[in-house]
Amino acid sequence: MVSIGTCVLGLNPRVALAVDDGCARAEVDAAMTAGADILEFRIDRFQDMSRAHVLDVLGRCNGFPRIGTIRSRLEGGGWKDTEKARLDLFEAIMSHVEAVDIEIASSRINRQVVECAACQGKTIIGSFHDFHGTPELEVFQAYIQQARDLGVRIIKFAAHCSTRAELCRLAGLLLNNTDKHLIVLGMGNEGRISRFLFPALGSLVTYTFLGTPSAPGQASLDETLHILDLLYERNK
Numbered sequence: 001m002v003s004i005g006t007c008v009l010g011l012n013p014r015v016a017l018a019v020d021d022g023c024a025r026a027e028v029d030a031a032m033t034a035g036a037d038i039l040e041f042r043i044d045r046f047q048d049m050s051r052a053h054v055l056d057v058l059g060r061c062n063g064f065p066r067i068g069t070i071r072s073r074l075e076g077g078g079w080k081d082t083e084k085a086r087l088d089l090f091e092a093i094m095s096h097v098e099a100v101d102i103e104i105a106s107s108r109i110n111r112q113v114v115e116c117a118a119c120q121g122k123t124i125i126g127s128f129h130d131f132h133g134t135p136e137l138e139v140f141q142a143y144i145q146q147a148r149d150l151g152v153r154i155i156k157f158a159a160h161c162s163t164r165a166e167l168c169r170l171a172g173l174l175l176n177n178t179d180k181h182l183i184v185l186g187m188g189n190e191g192r193i194s195r196f197l198f199p200a201l202g203s204l205v206t207y208t209f210l211g212t213p214s215a216p217g218q219a220s221l222d223e224t225l226h227i228l229d230l231l232y233e234r235n236k
Helices: 025-034 051-060 081-097 108-117 137-150 166-175 194-201 221-231
Strands: 002-004 008-009 014-019 038-042 066-069 099-103 123-130 154-160 184-188 206-208
Touching: 002 123, 014 025, 014 221, 025 221, 051 081, 066 081, 081 099, 081 108, 099 108, 108 123, 108 137, 123 137, 123 184, 137 154, 137 166, 154 166, 166 184, 184 194, 184 206, 194 206, 194 221, 206 221
Parallel strands: 014 038, 014 206, 038 066, 066 099, 099 123, 123 154, 154 184
Antiparallel strands: 002 008
């Protein structure tokens, strides 16, 4: 069993809400009351990524389970500064979030981020994103091994699906790794259904958004909650 703050994962499909610094606290409160479980702060999409502003935004949502994500441009994020500056910001936010998301392939800083998070008792999500296609299962297995060697607690995979065969490949990834604490998401139109069905196969979290989508094929909060409520008996 793993958790992000007070949110226990694995019992029910959990919903992470991606937000940036343009979302008002009232919007966040309404979304969490409606049924979202976790806030993912996409800091790489903030209009102002200065340390003071980022900490102020995180502080406004104290009390909710929070993931701090500073996504690399190499995996679809908006971070434009150096890796040293990204590491410094990860270290600055660590005491203001319950979890951090760092790319498994970010070899220049991922070990330091994991060590910093572990020292403060934060949950570590190691992620991999492919916006162009779905790799073969051997590629995913190699990333799983890398993540485990790093000390990552939760492993997140998001890959673009152009065919039903690619969607099934992601499903197979889940079914073959039921003990690995995976989050698996298909992006694009063909992958859209994964956001609702993969929790039944063991994917711990599905993602939605406030404002603009953070990934292709992502459904709105209202749509996500409606479909999950039809498919599952979710308990906060």
